[in-house]
Amino acid sequence: MTSFKSSRIQLIFIIAAALLLLLSVFSYLRINNLTKTSEWVNHTTLVKLQLNNIYISTYEAEADSRGFVLTKDPIYLERMRHNLFVLDSQKVYLRELIKDNFSQRQNFRKLDSILNKRVTFMKDIVNDSPLGKIPKERWLKGRKIMIDLRSHVNHMVTEEDMQYKLRNKTLVEQTVLTPLFSIFLTFLSLLILVTSYLIIFRELRISNQLKTDLESSRQHLLESNKSLLEKNASLDAMNKELESFTYISSHDLQEPLRKIQTFISRIGEDSANSFTESSANYLNRTQEAARRMQNLIQDLLAYSRVKKEVFLFEKYSFRELVNEVTEELSEEIELNASKITTEGNDEIEVIPVQFRQLLINLISNAIKFKAEGVTPKIKVRHEIVDHVSLNDETQYGTFSKMTVSDNGIGIEPQYQKRIFEVFQRLHTKEEYSGTGVGLAIVKKIIENHNGFIDIESKPGKGSSFIVYWPITLAG
Template sequence: MEAKTEHTFPFMEGGGEMGELTRNKNWETTTLGAPSTWPQSLRTTLSIVLNSRFPMYVFWGPDYIGFYNDAYRVSLGKDGKHPSILGMKGKDAWPEIWDTIYPLLQNVLKGNGATWSENQLIPIYRNGAIEEAYWTFSYSPIKEEKGKINGILVTCSETTASVKTMQNLEESESDLQFAMDAAELCTWDYNPLTNKFKSNERLKEWFGLPMEFHIQLNDAIAAIQKSDQERVSKAIARALDYTSGGKYDICYTIQNKKTKQTRIVRAVGRSWFNNENIAYRFNGILQDITDDKKAQQKIQDSEKKFRNLVQDVPVGIAIINAKDFKVELVNDKALDIWNTNRNLAEGRSIFNVLTEIEAGLRPIFENVIQTQTAQTGMEYPFNLVRNGQTVTAYFNFIFSPSIDDKGNVATILCVASEVTESVIARHHVLESEAEFQNLVLQSPIAMGILRGTDLKIEMANEVLLNHFWRKKKKEVLGKNLLDVFPELNSQEYPTYLRSVIKTGKPVSVKESHAIVESNGVRKEYYVDFDYIPLKELDGSISGVMLTVTDVTNSVAARQKLENFSKELEQQVLERTELLKKANEKLEDTVRELEKSNDELESFAYISSHDLQEPLRKIQMMSSRILKMESENLSEKGMQYFDRVISAAERMRTLIEDLLAFSRTSKQQEEFEVQNLTSLLEQVIENLSEKIEMTNTQITYDELGEAKVIPFQIRQVFQNLIENSIKFAKINTPPQIDIKVKTIHGSKIKNVLLDSELSYHELSFHDNGIGFEKEHEERIFEIFKRLHGKLEYQGTGIGLAIVKKIALNHNGAVSANSSLGKGAIFRLYLPLA
């Protein structure tokens, strides 16, 4: 048999890890001293503790020296108190809870008996941190032979997991009850074996049943509307049948037995079956859906009224499913536009009905679905097949989304009216008006237009203004003829003009003697004139077009020829004087022309700016008339009114472009060194909406710095980008690639630049329709357009502004293109 040593005692044998640690510890360094001196009560207690599989801890002596076993060691976790607290004083071992456990220990030491605590929260330091832990434990006294209490035995078990599980369960039950109350749901629980039916108070209140805990199922069924009772009973029986799966979902009407109030409810539940496939429990919830049902009925009634209304309106209406684009509803007007019948349209994809417009229509529908906002179009062109031929038709439309309860677009309401005839008619009118105006303005013969009996001056070409009237446009346009030239009141012309307006008959007079005063100077002419009536569509005379030919010289020549034999010498003198005056007049004309050139840009700015205020009033009053009086206007009146609005919009665009053009001539702005990339990004931000709508892609280099007038360069960038977007190919998103390089002036061809300087060459390359090479210079001329107004909107000023700004910056601009292959615009700016 092995001999016992000083450090090996029977009471320390066994005990696993803690037994070994207890045996190997140098106890002489503690207040307990060597184990050989320990009292028998401590030895006996340790022998029990070390070999027990129940968690135990021992506090011994006045210092509460600690011992524990392997079962207790688990509660200490990792990176905590183990094994340092073995043999440590209690206060040092448990500082975080000493204030809690010390009173308990004291109470036991005083002989007040053992303690018992259940699910007590006592934090503990373990796993590197203070953790909340729950314990069920007992403190029991350890007595020596004489009955004195020298130690305390702690038996404990950690209940943290079970406590937190109960807490979570209570919280879940509370949340469930809260949800049930918030949703105003009823609950029921039925025992088919005992026929006992219990529910919450809300269900009993709805059914008008007594508040006793248990009621009979038949009592609940009796509160159901009689017409629904049999259907509900069958549904319950089906749910209690094992082969049905136990599911129960039904809607029915109940009536409170006491108040007679009715509700429409939805019951959802299930049955539970035992091993013998017999239902032992049937439970679920009940929801009041009265308002939903009434709302659904209203929707159905509204939908019916809507469908009836849709069929009667004089515009095309269709409802398209947003998922598969099938036609759910279409009225007769839309079928007429589509040139099909209802059987071939409803229930089919609109792209199968109108295959020819899918490319133009699908992107609009997809934009409605993606943005969930309505898309509108005015005079939008679609290619339709009619009578076997593809024709372009124009429509005003609005495509509006309908959002479902999940926040997705369910259907698209399409409302459209065809305006092809009015678009074509207006196009012809605009073209005719433009041709007529050009004819008048560019005629070498003096021509003008007067309107109304007041003879208001609407138009006058340069020959009439400069030769006869010697007035500027702003001095005469919009004013009454006789207010500008009161001396005509005593002459024959007002009588002739009013006669033309009254009778509609033209007047033609030869060699009429006219006297015109302008700027204090009185001049006499002999003129041939023609007064032609201007008729409206209804045949009324609204004005007079006048043409005037100066025959003063020929009349004077004839008179001189008649008196030639008598007045030859005088004629020579008069001719000499006339020649002198002609020379003086020519000199005056040259001086006036030079002055006009200097003042032209200032005049353009002032006139454009001053015209905006009356134009705004015209547009504002037109909008009010259209809003308030549209029902009182005849169809022809509406056509005239549309022409007024269209003309005002064209004038507004022209004024804004003239104003922008005039600003480019101002030199008082100071040049600044600017980052060109920053200016470009500002323009792209300003055009972001147009860029997104057209799916335009723009790429650009780092453009460097240049000494520029910032707002003018931004105008250049904007005009070039908008030009590329405007002249994009059909069904092809615009792509604009902006690159930069440094180039010496001597290497730049086709534009006039300083050969001693270096320049930024900024190239704007797009994938648009391009233009023919012969137009590369013409496109920079003011008011020059390569396309008709119906095809592409604009005034023809944008690129002229680009050229003028480039020249202001001592630079240049050029264009290169070929038809159908895009265009490259190159802007040259001196290096900063």
């Protein structure tokens, strides 16, 4: 019985709250409509005021031009220029005010034309004044333009007055109707509240049936969730089998490939003198293809080995890790006369074997994709930041930020996301060697560190690969 009463009270409360909310919404809409109508009335006043300001600025500029012609005092010339500058800003503001009014936009075009004629006339009078006396006919021409301007301004003001009357009439109506509408909504709310109270008993009678249906739905949902978990487990097992298959297949392919390379080398050594130029070319191309295949298999093996759960996070000196990588790449660095600088002495928390591979791939890429005739300059920098902004989203926390910058060929914007996908190459193998897997490995490694990677690049200016990962990962 207590439960019955509680449910009934809750239902009545919900209905009452909903009615109050509905009343508030409708009242808000009416008040908002009233406010907008009032704003339109004020808008009309602003347009009229701006039209008057435009006429005043033009009139003052004209007076200054006459003063300069008569006295040759540069103060008048400076004041004329100032008034013309103010006139331009007033025109911009007026155009913005009437952008929703087609008729006034048409009127503004004519107004702008008259103003341009008047401004041109003033400038010509000022420029010609040192040459001698200005003929009376020219002054009369300027006066006619001002008369046309005043007439057109009055026309636009008259049109705004007509709109003012209509809008003010609407405002008066809204002021009267809004309170009446609020009273009507109040009575309507009471009527609905009473009706809700009367039908509450019918709703309660079917509550038991609803509970039964709800229990049935819950059981169905549990069964669906169980089935989904089983499918996810099956899919996870298939993914692990696929990764294992990729690793084993790639590993087993290396042995026959090494034999192929050995046999090709022996054929080249034993029969070098008997080969034609074409045959020797085919043999060299075959050996190069085998070498590229071996590099691809090694990259695939590296990609498949990047598994987070296999390795532990360790604290490591950032500068020491970079030095180890540059030492490993010393031959490549010396061959390309590359200059590498390191900034940052922080201790970082990473999976060393993976992060070392990440640095190798990024620095190797920076050396490989150098600009022609330019000495590769690579900067590896680490810092601690308290937030990360990426893809218009900001995450707060303590992050390690590593930037690998170069002065290489750069990357077009439309390709900057694509390069992190497996087998995606932006250049032919004749232009730049590689397998298209290196940056995919970099992305997978940083994902294992719960981090992410971004790129900033301009073609011909170089690239910056920016890596973020949380400071505390272990524990």
